[in-house]
Amino acid sequence: MRALEESILRQDPGLLPRLADRPATERHSAGPRAPSTDAGLAGRARELAAVDDVLAAAARCRGRTVVIRGEPGIGKTRFAEEVLGRARAAGFRCGRGTWDPDGSPPLWGWTRAARAVFGSDQALAATEGGVRDAASESYRLAETLLTAVGSGPPVLLVLDDVHWADADSLRLIRRVAADVADVPVVLVVALRNSPADADGSLADLLGALARLDPLRIDLAGLDEAAIVSCVAVSTGVEISPEIATELVARTDGNPFFVTEVARLLASEGALARPDSSVWRTVPSGVRDVVRQRLAGLPDATSQILAVAAVAGRSFEPAVVEQAAACSPVDVDEALASAIALGLVDEPAPGRYRFTHSLVRDAVYEMLPAPARARTHLLVATALEDAHAGRIPDHAAELAEHYRLAGTAHARSGWTFARRAGESAATRSAHAEALRLFTLAVELQERDPLTSPEERESVRVGRGRALLRLGRPIDAWPEFATAGTSALRRSDPAAAARILLEITHSAVWGWRTRAQVDHAAIDLWNEVLACRDGALTAALRARVEAALAVEHLSRPDGADTSLRLIDSAVARLRTTDAGPQDMGAVLQLAALAIARTDLLHRRAALAEELVERAARAGDECAGARALTQRAGIRAEAGRLEEAHSDLVRAQQLAERHSLPQVLLVSGWGLALLRQVHGDLAGAEEDIDRLERLEHTLATPGVGIGLAQRTTIRWVQGRLGELEPVLRQAAAYQPSELRDLHAMALVEAGRAEEARRMLGPWGEQPAVIRDYLWISLTVLRAWLWLEFADRGLATDDAVADLRRQLTPYADRLASGGLSALFLGSVSHTLARLAAADGDPVAARAHARTALDTHRSLGLEPWTARTEALLARLPD
Numbered sequence: 001m002r003a004l005e006e007s008i009l010r011q012d013p014g015l016l017p018r019l020a021d022r023p024a025t026e027r028h029s030a031g032p033r034a035p036s037t038d039a040g041l042a043g044r045a046r047e048l049a050a051v052d053d054v055l056a057a058a059a060r061c062r063g064r065t066v067v068i069r070g071e072p073g074i075g076k077t078r079f080a081e082e083v084l085g086r087a088r089a090a091g092f093r094c095g096r097g098t099w100d101p102d103g104s105p106p107l108w109g110w111t112r113a114a115r116a117v118f119g120s121d122q123a124l125a126a127t128e129g130g131v132r133d134a135a136s137e138s139y140r141l142a143e144t145l146l147t148a149v150g151s152g153p154p155v156l157l158v159l160d161d162v163h164w165a166d167a168d169s170l171r172l173i174r175r176v177a178a179d180v181a182d183v184p185v186v187l188v189v190a191l192r193n194s195p196a197d198a199d200g201s202l203a204d205l206l207g208a209l210a211r212l213d214p215l216r217i218d219l220a221g222l223d224e225a226a227i228v229s230c231v232a233v234s235t236g237v238e239i240s241p242e243i244a245t246e247l248v249a250r251t252d253g254n255p256f257f258v259t260e261v262a263r264l265l266a267s268e269g270a271l272a273r274p275d276s277s278v279w280r281t282v283p284s285g286v287r288d289v290v291r292q293r294l295a296g297l298p299d300a301t302s303q304i305l306a307v308a309a310v311a312g313r314s315f316e317p318a319v320v321e322q323a324a325a326c327s328p329v330d331v332d333e334a335l336a337s338a339i340a341l342g343l344v345d346e347p348a349p350g351r352y353r354f355t356h357s358l359v360r361d362a363v364y365e366m367l368p369a370p371a372r373a374r375t376h377l378l379v380a381t382a383l384e385d386a387h388a389g390r391i392p393d394h395a396a397e398l399a400e401h402y403r404l405a406g407t408a409h410a411r412s413g414w415t416f417a418r419r420a421g422e423s424a425a426t427r428s429a430h431a432e433a434l435r436l437f438t439l440a441v442e443l444q445e446r447d448p449l450t451s452p453e454e455r456e457s458v459r460v461g462r463g464r465a466l467l468r469l470g471r472p473i474d475a476w477p478e479f480a481t482a483g484t485s486a487l488r489r490s491d492p493a494a495a496a497r498i499l500l501e502i503t504h505s506a507v508w509g510w511r512t513r514a515q516v517d518h519a520a521i522d523l524w525n526e527v528l529a530c531r532d533g534a535l536t537a538a539l540r541a542r543v544e545a546a547l548a549v550e551h552l553s554r555p556d557g558a559d560t561s562l563r564l565i566d567s568a569v570a571r572l573r574t575t576d577a578g579p580q581d582m583g584a585v586l587q588l589a590a591l592a593i594a595r596t597d598l599l600h601r602r603a604a605l606a607e608e609l610v611e612r613a614a615r616a617g618d619e620c621a622g623a624r625a626l627t628q629r630a631g632i633r634a635e636a637g638r639l640e641e642a643h644s645d646l647v648r649a650q651q652l653a654e655r656h657s658l659p660q661v662l663l664v665s666g667w668g669l670a671l672l673r674q675v676h677g678d679l680a681g682a683e684e685d686i687d688r689l690e691r692l693e694h695t696l697a698t699p700g701v702g703i704g705l706a707q708r709t710t711i712r713w714v715q716g717r718l719g720e721l722e723p724v725l726r727q728a729a730a731y732q733p734s735e736l737r738d739l740h741a742m743a744l745v746e747a748g749r750a751e752e753a754r755r756m757l758g759p760w761g762e763q764p765a766v767i768r769d770y771l772w773i774s775l776t777v778l779r780a781w782l783w784l785e786f787a788d789r790g791l792a793t794d795d796a797v798a799d800l801r802r803q804l805t806p807y808a809d810r811l812a813s814g815g816l817s818a819l820f821l822g823s824v825s826h827t828l829a830r831l832a833a834a835d836g837d838p839v840a841a842r843a844h845a846r847t848a849l850d851t852h853r854s855l856g857l858e859p860w861t862a863r864t865e866a867l868l869a870r871l872p873d
Helices: 002-009 045-059 076-089 108-118 134-149 167-182 201-210 224-235 241-251 255-267 286-294 299-311 317-324 328-340 357-365 369-386 388-404 407-426 430-444 452-468 472-488 492-503 518-528 537-550 558-573 579-592 596-616 619-635 639-656 659-675 679-695 703-715 718-731 733-746 750-757 772-788 794-807 824-834 838-854 858-870
Strands: 064-070 093-098 155-160 185-192 215-218 344-348 351-354
Touching: 045 064, 045 076, 045 185, 045 215, 064 076, 064 167, 064 201, 076 093, 076 155, 076 185, 093 108, 108 134, 108 155, 108 167, 134 167, 134 430, 134 659, 155 167, 167 185, 167 201, 167 430, 167 679, 201 679, 224 241, 224 255, 241 255, 255 286, 286 357, 299 317, 299 328, 299 351, 299 357, 299 369, 317 328, 317 369, 328 344, 351 357, 369 388, 369 407, 388 407, 388 430, 407 430, 407 452, 430 452, 452 472, 452 492, 472 492, 472 518, 492 518, 492 537, 518 537, 537 558, 537 579, 558 579, 558 596, 579 596, 596 619, 619 639, 619 659, 639 659, 659 679, 659 703, 679 703, 703 718, 703 733, 718 733, 733 750, 733 772, 750 772, 772 794, 772 824, 794 824, 824 838, 824 858, 838 858
Parallel strands: 064 185, 064 215, 093 155, 155 185
Antiparallel strands: 344 351
């Protein structure tokens, strides 16, 4: 068997039909031409030269990503293998990984590539210290991988069949590709270009890669000259240019299709005779060509290959033996025939695979549906027997086979899916965990014996995966469904624990701004209304704190939030609560009272959170607490202290690979550069942070746009952003509607803006959270523009003045994320002047001037000086 395989890999002409048995017109005077390395790559010289340039640059520490795309069978894998060979010859450390269409373990391709480069997959080992969210884990893994490159020879990582990769692998590609420019690494990403394959996470990956200036190689079909070489390699026969032209017409030059058609024609002795009737029976689809080639195999061989196709593109002979109920000799003979025909190869000892997914699909589809279902059951049983001691490693594969085995096996399917999902979650492979828990939910619907507790466990698993993927809004319905189920079976403690899953690591909440979920409030209240003793003090306190957060966006929710927070904190302070419970409640309390009118309470909570993290030595919690305190300090006018907090938070985030904290601290530091007049530096920071957002697959909520807007505003170019703001405001009206209107005003379209907004009395209230001051100041500036043009009534100015007066000593800092609009006193000066109160206007202006000068805000100092000069004495 080994000798046969080696002959196949050498493409030994001796394995082909003997030339003597062929018509003379098919013989070449010199016999079959010996295959050459370049023959299989005919027509790819220009693309290979471009890759050579990339390899040369990487050797000088200028890495780059190469994206190879093309239709199935176009030669992506062969091209990638050639790149590997050239890189090895140039002294690169090389690794290749791929994924299977039937599903692969999380990071499977990455793991194989890293093992080949570094001698182990330790660089991709699970993180210590528990489960991390998806963005943090991909950030950490990319950092670890690139650090492992070290100062040794350059590295080539080839990732093939990326269209079948799991979402966690795609996320890691984004992160690594973003950082290869300054390291000796070439990352090759090969995938199909079919629109059907480019959806979801894959489309996001392609968009992110496009921003990084990769070398794009779009492989097209072969021309006639290349087909002559391709056919010579695959059949040992040289064809004429006329035959090559005919093959181009039939196959569009697809190398795999060309090879299959040529082999089929050669086996019938008709390759060089286009007038033969065989040419007229050649199917038009590549799968049909493969099926026609398979038709000549003995029935026993076809049946064994069919079982192998059900097992997957890659398969183990032992599993096929048991599932097909045949002897090892029978399987060996079937595989030998398949190898001789170029349908199967052996990429690793004891592990076989179909040479192309199209071959596997053609064989699989030859089985009738009922036979497929039965065979999936047989394969599942064989897998369990073959891997009895390592079932967890094959749980995902077993879940899929039992799913395809039919409804009667749904219970086995969801049980294995849940088991595999839990395993994926422990490795922080949350996208894979989501897929598996979603499969478990679907299969439980087919299993009437599933208990409520079993359904709850699967829903919680799915919710956790969504939460760690940065999708809390989608996670909540899963927890709500499971929590409601627990309440209906009279287990409020279980319901509380389930619902509280949504609060884990909820530094920035789990609702969108302005969203009030009344059903969720009712559900939390139902938990709290349970009988005495059903909840521990710590559990009740955490539920109260979570309910307080739900009231944040209610116009009349402040008093309720405060009451619930006071009750929760008091409950824990009077009991023997652990630091973890108190920390969780305080974190929720900080979210629940993130309101402008509660700055003093927020400040005290932030101080306690920072101190608690320091005492516990929890630097991750400390980093998050520092970003919260920085926003509060900025609003209070303590910009130097806020800057210090952000720098410390950023250092801790870099040490512990906390990308969300890196983003929040980065946005704050960018905004501070802007307010001090360093607009160019701020724009550089914004570009860098937006790239980080895209590579993490965690798109922002308009922070970069808002910061660019204020820069353009200062530059007198806000009108340029009107089209972008119009589109963004449709998705985030509460934050961007007034900003879009201001862009219209700056573009000379004030009347259009006024019509868009409607009367003053119909303006929606600004949510009373940490953005309230900045958004209200923005609204004041907008309506002052209307007033200057006679487009606003006096009540708008008076109302805005009344709303902002209590906050005259604050800065409109936008939570140190967006829309820094100076001292509130500056805006009050303008409002007082428009309201006919020049004395108050000058007083506010002088206060604003003192504030801006004391903080060293030169641009704002100049702006307030100009305002003061315009005001009447």
